[in-house]
Amino acid sequence: MTQQTFSDEDAARRFRNALGMFATGITVVTARTPAGEPIGLTVNSFNSVSLDPPLIVWSLSNDLPSRPLFEACEYYAINVLAEDQAELSQRFASRTGDRFSGLEYEQGVGGVPLFKGCCARFECRNTVRHAGGDHVVFISEVVGFDREERLPLLYFSGAYRRLGG
Incomplete structure (x- = not known):
């Protein structure tokens, strides 16, 4: 391997490509605005933090207009x-249109939208937020969850992937 540095203008792209070698x-x-409108966005920066108490972590770009609503x-x-929900991922990765138009979903705690057919769903209380460079890092308490025996949609090296076996 060749050691990479942050000394040139291509460094950010190379760093992002290196991070892409970690499959997620x-x-x-999803959440509700103060006016009760559903909002949502695609995120692959999600992970567990603690089992006791049950905590998760994810991050959100400071550049997104919905950031203050999620905060x-x-x-x-x-x-x-x-793995069969790539269209849903793409829909919520888009910055245009009504992402919820025509979608069926259940309502969780506080009315948060819960999609059917997911591998797992976690309902979270928005408890701690930290500045993290060009992102906000959310660490939150899980107040409810469920799961189904389904194969996950994966993202690796800039593309959707499926488990090999």
Whole structure:
């Protein structure tokens, strides 16, 4: 391997490509605005933090217009997508249109949208937020969850992937 540094203008792209070598699941984080409108976005920066108390972590870019809404909401849900839900991931990765138009979903704690057919769903109380460079890092208490025996949608090296076996 060749040691990489941050000394040139291509460094950010090379760093992002190196981070892409870590396979992740894909989630859609959903919440409600103060006016009660559903909001959501695709996130792959999700992970567990603690079993006791049950805590999770995810991060959100400072550049997104919905950032203040997620920071202010009391509850949100992490919908862990199954391998047949790539369209849902793409829909919520888009910055245009009504992402919830025509979608069926259940309502969790605080009315947060919960999608059917996911591998897992976590209902979370929005408890701690930290500045993290160009992102906000959310560490939150899980107040409810469920799971299904489904294969996950994965993201690796800039593309959706499936488990090999």
